[in-house]
Amino acid sequence: MTTRDSSRPTWSRWLPILDWGRRYDREALSGDLLAALIVTVMLIPQSLAYAMLAGLPPEVGLYASVLPLVAYALFGTSRVLAVGPAAVPSLMTAAAIGTFAQTGSPQYWTAAIVLACISGLALLAMGLLRLGFLANFLSHPVISGFVSASGVIIAASQLKHLLGIKAEGESLLHLLHSLWEGLPKTNWITLAIGGTALLFLFWVRKNLKPLLRSWGLGPRLADMLTKAGPVAAIAVTTGLVWFLELNKSGVKIVGTVPQGLPPFIVPSWDPALWKSLLGPALLLSLVGFVESVSVGQTLAAKRRQRIEPDQELVALGASNLASAFSGGFPVTGGFSRSVVNFDAGAQTPAAGVYTAVGLALASLLLTPALYYLPQATLAATIIVAVLSLVDLGMLKRTWTYSKSDFSAVAATLGVTFVAGVEAGLVAGLAISLLLYLYKTSRPHIAEVGLVPGTQHFRNVLRHEVLTDTSVLSLRVDESLYFANARFLEDRVSELVAERTGLQHVVLLCSAVNEIDASALESLEALEHRLKDAGITLHLSEVKGPVMDRLKTTHFLHELRGEVYLTHFDAIRALTPVVASAATPATA
């Protein structure tokens, strides 16, 4: 995955800023500045909303959007990735901490900081040990199922803010039940504000851009105005609450947000806290990394750039540590903000630094203006953002394509709904790996015959092919390793037992990429069994690396048959009739 370009100087491998920084010019500056402005406007409501989702005070969202961006700009390899609080990691933060600290308590914030700290250290360690490939073990269907389920849970968790009621629940079912019970206490003014904001934001997302285009605005400007929708919703509803003093009618508002730059905080070193957060932090790191790398690779490919997954781990690790030491919570490279950054024309990670400056200014100057911001509006912005993550079509697509992929998605979705995000992710990971291992433990073994007019061999059940009763050609469709070693032995014995007049068995090994020590023992046992039955075992098309290893053993000496370079050679030697009737052999 990561073959680094060895011609690049060592320093810029670890600090990519040395690479792009020295070629920084006016054009890049103007692109970066414009992108930073737009992303800042978008990030202010997002940061507040995701902090609320994570169960933290709103200013923590702002803190997590300053220094982490600078850290990423120093170490990251993507030119356009925008890090900060994101929906799924915020939900996972809430799930990790909610079990042992009260939302809003100082312990809760302390735990969030420790979570970011462990996550940062874990990502950094994985990067230095070049373990980026580990993320590949989360399959696309599992990620898709997990993100969809998280989106549904997040949306459901925000309904209480929209309705102005209280509701709690560790799993989706509990949450829905709790919402249902609270329904009679709905605050109608809150619902009116939140519902209107929600409808407005959905309308903006769907219809504003075409409308603006029809008014003659350029595509880019139309796009930018569309992205500013949440800011408009916030400005209007905040003004409304302030003007009508709706907070006195029970509309929950954000309230006092401390004014000031992110604090410098040394994370707690309480070993018990670290121990209980270790598991959740590792899962969170993995999910954050997968999200970040997917976004980064997609956007890099569009400009024919590349990102280095292992260096991305280092950069995300540094970002999370920066977040931890400045009072923030876990961050990652978010999808929507990175796309906005890209579309707005960001050229280099410097755009992230400018965004950080913008958010620092916002947390220094803008927080008093947020006093009357209704929580229902923030909830509406979250709901609109996360519902776009939900892709239930994946269930149908995987059902058609592969039942085992479908099982993995369905299990991930189901377990996430019933038992929460962490259990869902672990279940998806475990099931997809176990299904893969199960499949490889029962390999497909096909009898093959010669396709007339070629030197090619295919399955007798699928193609019109030529065979001979004295020779059984078996193609083994899997690497031979401990989990399927005994299966091979048994299956071949069975197939042989069905035949009479059989003299030779040829195993066509074109799909055998490895033979481990257990499989070697099974092959030896098979050779003995066949020998007892008066049948000779041969191999054909054994690959180079496999053959190299077999040569170090006694197996090739004990094997009474041959190892043929091609299966056609084997057939020509063992049943010349089939071979000659079918195809001219050599030039």
Add this chain to the structure above:
Amino acid sequence: MTTRDSSRPTWSRWLPILDWGRRYDREALSGDLLAALIVTVMLIPQSLAYAMLAGLPPEVGLYASVLPLVAYALFGTSRVLAVGPAAVPSLMTAAAIGTFAQTGSPQYWTAAIVLACISGLALLAMGLLRLGFLANFLSHPVISGFVSASGVIIAASQLKHLLGIKAEGESLLHLLHSLWEGLPKTNWITLAIGGTALLFLFWVRKNLKPLLRSWGLGPRLADMLTKAGPVAAIAVTTGLVWFLELNKSGVKIVGTVPQGLPPFIVPSWDPALWKSLLGPALLLSLVGFVESVSVGQTLAAKRRQRIEPDQELVALGASNLASAFSGGFPVTGGFSRSVVNFDAGAQTPAAGVYTAVGLALASLLLTPALYYLPQATLAATIIVAVLSLVDLGMLKRTWTYSKSDFSAVAATLGVTFVAGVEAGLVAGLAISLLLYLYKTSRPHIAEVGLVPGTQHFRNVLRHEVLTDTSVLSLRVDESLYFANARFLEDRVSELVAERTGLQHVVLLCSAVNEIDASALESLEALEHRLKDAGITLHLSEVKGPVMDRLKTTHFLHELRGEVYLTHFDAIRALTPVVASAATPATA
């Protein structure tokens, strides 16, 4: 692994006794009776010794050797497997219970009974759910490493009896340290008895059979007399202790063994006990099953019989439940006793029933004679038996053959020595699976060319082959699944970037046994990337099952290249020069 013969009546599938029982004749009877006699003589000291190894009173070993044999005779599919207490499961029993009950206490025995009960239920459930294939995930090197390490630990644990001192230790290192500290307190008479017995037993094992043969005895009689070595050692040393009253000089003896048939005991249902024993019981079941099936298959193959692994699970489950309800401890099909049973001419599982009768008589009548039996003699019989299990040559063999198999053995050995049997087994299992997954996540991708004079393609680095600069033929040596999907995308992009004048990339899929949903997305991404670079992607030799599945997707419509039946077809279509210069194509 288990294709049951559907023509057999249902009942005899589950009760194989119905199958062999109705054809039972005089010849089978005489073979079974002789074998039962010999195995009984061998099992009496073994049962006592393994009970002692497990930390249980000696009579428990006898109890575990009566009803379990009857249960196996009813349900087992092997004609000659002899179940009962065995070395490694006894060690695992001690490890599982030793952490929370005092050796010799009533709680200890209660826990051993529960362990047998859980183990029995687990085996039964696995059998009914047909999960016998799970045992295949323990690779041969891991089993070999585990058994060798257990053998060393067992031998070391018996040294204290040989020296007549006290020593404890959860791991091998602690045990050896404790032995070293106790060394000055060695009881010299005990050591003299134990040491002599040990040397005698080693001599019997190595030299008695050739000696008896040279005296003109038949091979079978010589063999049987050799197997009776432990009985001779026990008789002589017991007599010596009794005659010289050595127990008064500090020689530890077995003492009073309650006389009587195995009791009927309902296992404790204490939920806390069940919960703490669940994990160890599952590991023990797996190890017992693997040992039993290996022995059963080896012996069945010698007589061209077969065993049914899933039915074996049922039989072992029933045996362990029988052991639990008659005051015994976990049992399995042991290696040495089954071989003796086989060599002595056992024809059917009825031999096991006769052996059970023999042992019932022994526990009814013989126990007073065991009063003066020195523990040192039992320790010597255990040491001689287990040292034959130790096979450190496996380390060297796997080192030469495969570094990943070597890592699995070394880890199993090392962790077992340092952290105990359960941790060692889990570590071996986990490491071998992780190494396999790691290898498949970074598949070998070879550039191939035409072998002149054939229609066969091989690696350009290993063979003299023909290629063309406009076509890149890549053979992917692994199924494509989520863990390697991104690797493929990156690796192919890299290989393509190195070429100029490239127009076609053909992926030779003969080793691709599956393409899952994640890999499909990667193939689509690859197709897009190559398209942008003006290169056409083709596939060749896609297998039937893989092709069936691809046809359900849009990928084949989007693919601008072709899917060729054979790679030769692809080369003939794309670079006729290479194809024609090399080989005559069709008849």
